[in-house]
Amino acid sequence: MRNLVGSLYRTGAFALVASGVFAGWGGTAAHADTVCSAWLMESSRFMHVPFGSFMPDRDFIPGSADPKHNIQSVDLPVNIGVIKCDNELILFDSGWKQQEYHKMTGTEHFTPLPDQLNALGFKPEDVTKVVIGHGHWDHAGQLSDLPNATLYVQKEELKAIEWALNYPNPHIRAVNTDPGGCNRTPACGYTPLTVEEIYGKVLKGKAVIVDGEMEVYPGVKIHPAFRAHTAGSQLLEVPTPIGKLVFGSDAYSSYEGIRDWMVANIQQTDSVQQFLAYEQCYKITGGYEHCISAHEPLSYTDKYPVTANSWVAMNGGRMAELALAPGEKSRHP
Amino acid sequence: MGGSTIQAGGISRGRVVLLGSVIALLVGIVGVALQRETSRQSTVLSAPNAMRLCIASYFCGRRVSSQSAPGLAGAAEPAALTAEEEVYAESLWTVHSAAKAWAIGLDFAGLLYKTETRDAGKLSAKVQALSIQFAAAESKARAIDVPPSMHAVHEKYLAAIQLYENAAAEMLKTAQDGNDQRLLVAQGMSQHAAEEMLRVGDVLWPGEYKPN
Numbered sequence: 001m002r003n004l005v006g007s008l009y010r011t012g013a014f015a016l017v018a019s020g021v022f023a024g025w026g027g028t029a030a031h032a033d034t035v036c037s038a039w040l041m042e043s044s045r046f047m048h049v050p051f052g053s054f055m056p057d058r059d060f061i062p063g064s065a066d067p068k069h070n071i072q073s074v075d076l077p078v079n080i081g082v083i084k085c086d087n088e089l090i091l092f093d094s095g096w097k098q099q100e101y102h103k104m105t106g107t108e109h110f111t112p113l114p115d116q117l118n119a120l121g122f123k124p125e126d127v128t129k130v131v132i133g134h135g136h137w138d139h140a141g142q143l144s145d146l147p148n149a150t151l152y153v154q155k156e157e158l159k160a161i162e163w164a165l166n167y168p169n170p171h172i173r174a175v176n177t178d179p180g181g182c183n184r185t186p187a188c189g190y191t192p193l194t195v196e197e198i199y200g201k202v203l204k205g206k207a208v209i210v211d212g213e214m215e216v217y218p219g220v221k222i223h224p225a226f227r228a229h230t231a232g233s234q235l236l237e238v239p240t241p242i243g244k245l246v247f248g249s250d251a252y253s254s255y256e257g258i259r260d261w262m263v264a265n266i267q268q269t270d271s272v273q274q275f276l277a278y279e280q281c282y283k284i285t286g287g288y289e290h291c292i293s294a295h296e297p298l299s300y301t302d303k304y305p306v307t308a309n310s311w312v313a314m315n316g317g318r319m320a321e322l323a324l325a326p327g328e329k330s331r332h333p
Numbered sequence: 334m335g336g337s338t339i340q341a342g343g344i345s346r347g348r349v350v351l352l353g354s355v356i357a358l359l360v361g362i363v364g365v366a367l368q369r370e371t372s373r374q375s376t377v378l379s380a381p382n383a384m385r386l387c388i389a390s391y392f393c394g395r396r397v398s399s400q401s402a403p404g405l406a407g408a409a410e411p412a413a414l415t416a417e418e419e420v421y422a423e424s425l426w427t428v429h430s431a432a433k434a435w436a437i438g439l440d441f442a443g444l445l446y447k448t449e450t451r452d453a454g455k456l457s458a459k460v461q462a463l464s465i466q467f468a469a470a471e472s473k474a475r476a477i478d479v480p481p482s483m484h485a486v487h488e489k490y491l492a493a494i495q496l497y498e499n500a501a502a503e504m505l506k507t508a509q510d511g512n513d514q515r516l517l518v519a520q521g522m523s524q525h526a527a528e529e530m531l532r533v534g535d536v537l538w539p540g541e542y543k544p545n
Contacts, residue, residue: 100531104539158444165437170430177531179426179538192436192527199440200524202447203517209448 034219036085036238038245038322039120039331040292040307042300043095043138044102044110045317046076054295055254057262074297077318078138080113081247081292082120083238084328088217089122091130091149092236092247093294096141098193104176109317113142119313120331129216133249133294134230135161135198136189136267137176143197151201152216154224155209157232158198160268161190184267189230210234223284225251227270228277235277237284240323244285245306247292251277255296255304258288265295292322414537417480422537424477425490429530429538432470435463436497436530439523443504443516457508464501470494490533496526 051071052059061069081092095113096102102110114124127149132140135157143151164186167173174182175191182188201207208214214222216236225233228251236247251274252258253265258278263271281291289306293299300310300318310320311332321332414422442459446452471494479487503519506512 098528098531100535103535162437162441166434166441173434175433177534177538178430192433193524193531195437195440196520196524196527199444200517200520202444203513203520207448 034085034217034239035325036083036220036240036323037325037328038084038238038240039082040299040320040322041080041082041116041120041313042109042317042319043078043080043093043113043116044107045078046295047106047108048073049076054297055257055262055264056266076295076297077299078107079292079294079296079299080116081236081238082117082122083220083236083247084325085217085220085238088128088220089126090217090220090236091127091146092292093133093139093249094130094142094146096138096194097145097197098141101137101141101176101191101193109315111314111317112145114145115314116317116319120319131216131222131234131236131247132198133235133247133251134233135194136230136250137191137194138189139249139294140194140197143201149206151198151207152210152214152222152234153198153207154226154232154234155211156224156226157230157234158209160186160231161195164268165190165195186268188267223280225273225277225280227268227273229253229265229274230268233277235280241325242306242323243290245290245292245322246281246284248277248281249294252281252291252293253295255288255291255293255298258291258293415480415482418483418537421477421480421483421487425474425487426538428470428474428477429490429534432467432494432497433530435466435470436523436527439463439497439501439504440520443520446507447513447516453508453511457505460501460504460508464498464505467494467498467501471498486533486536489529493526493529493533496522496529500526 050060051074054074054076058068058071060072064070078095079093080095081090083090083092095110099110101107117124117127124146125148127146129152130143130146130149131152132143134140135153140153143149165173165175167186171182172185173187174180174185175187176182176189177191198207202209210222210224212224216222219239221237223235223237223246225235225248227233229249233249233251235249235251238245238247246252250265250267254262256262257264258281261275261278263269263274266274278288278291282288285291292306293304296304296307298304299307300320302308306322307320309322309332310318313319321330324330439460442456442463446456450456471491474487474491474494477487500519500522503515503522507515507519
């Protein structure tokens with residue numbers, strides 16, 4: 001009898017250990033092969049931006065035949081990344097919210113984020129994570145419209161926001177909504193209501209304050225890009241069937257800039273760090289074609305090939321299907 | 334016989350007239366479309382140029398006229414401030430410039446408490462100091478001469494300051510009883526206050542075209 005009980009114990013223990021090993025192996029295998037689907041949505045569009053103010057090395061020279069200097073102004077989309085990995089729905093950036101802010105900047109083609117998600121067949125409450133590339137007003141708005149999403153923001157970004165907005169010199173702490181606006185000074189873009197969006201997420205326990213690198217889902221990784229646009233800018237590496245994509249927010253403001261090694265959308269930017277952020281995309285993806293830009297004027301055209309599978313959605317705003325994981329249905333209408 | 338000669342030789346007169354009318358109509362439609370397109374484009378293109386008028390002066394209280402920037406995001410242009418209203422806007426700005434910074438200070442006091450320090454003493458000290466500042470701001474704002482046309486705007490601003498004072502009071506309760514939910518309640522108040530101040534700012538201190 002004792003031998004039988006002993007045998008039963010040994011068999012049960014072996015079964016437990018074996019099932020644990022196989023479960024772990026099975027789980028690891030599935031995560032190591034994470035493949036995500038990805039889309040791009042145009043939150044709104046800045047109209048008629050002088051090209052030189054977006055990219056200093058593409059400034060307009062009247063009468064020039066040089067294609068790098070013969071475009072006077074461009075329209076800049078404000079792009080949001082939508083990433084689906086298994087049951088996770090992750091947004092990269094969240095557009096902006098207040099109509100008053102749109103009015104100030106001559107922005108057109110705005111559609112609220114919940115409506116855009118609905119158009120793609122998702123609901124705002126489906127979003128599980130939102131990674132903001134940085135905390136500017138056109139990238140960190142509408143967080144409050146994503147009730148179940150956990151916000152990922154760099155600690156460096158929060159430190160810089162607090163420093164800039166509390167700085168004694170009124171020129172340094174001026175924001176866009178102040179008289180005369182602000183001119184790429186340290187607090188430019190950190191408007192009070194955008195800070196409230198971030199703070200609200202923290203208070204609701206729906207925020208992760210990131211310190212450098214972080215894997216937010218197996219294979220989906222945050223890389224810091226400090227001072228590539230703002231003090232706490234960050235990138236998001238995403239594995240897809242077409243290869244890795246790197247979403248860069250404003251560190252990757254221009255796809256052509258990454259291709260041609262030119263700075264773009266200099267705000268609180270250290271240009272050296274912006275170039276190093278470009279290099280990071282080349283290293284991760286093997287080139288520049290899969291670096292996903294926040295404001296590229298050629299977005300949603302075949303001149304920016306990864307975004308070419310595009311269509312016009314609500315209010316003239318555009319969307320693109322970047323990659324589809326196996327079994328994922330196309331959301332191109 | 335004559336009629337049959339015409340029909341046998343080509344298009345009838347009636348059909349010529351009809352064809353001519355259709356062509357004239359099409360030309361007219363194209364002409365109207367072209368005219369509308371060029372006028373819209375020139376309107377939109379003028380908007381950024383009109384906004385750059387703000388660069389010339391520190392206070393952009395004067396609005397660009399609706400004639401020069403009618404296409405600005407499709408929004409109706411409010412009337413330019415009068416000289417009296419400009420003086421009021423300048424006076425209130427001295428309060429607002431500081432109040433804005435204190436509002437951010439309130440947010441970050443809560444944020445640091447929640448994410449780093451969990452130190453009720455530090456939270457209390459910070460918020461108490463800001464409370465005093467907001468109270469002083471309200472007194473200073475109440476002492477400003479307000480033109481009759483700006484009374485509603487001024488009341489809105491005062492209500493926003495009071496909301497910040499209430500938010501600070503709520504945060505002090507967190508420091509006393511450790512109930513974090515109060516921070517959330519306070520954040521709702523400060524968000525509402527920021528929205529009201531944005532609306533006041535839209536009237537008194539319009540922003541400038543700066544994408545980020």
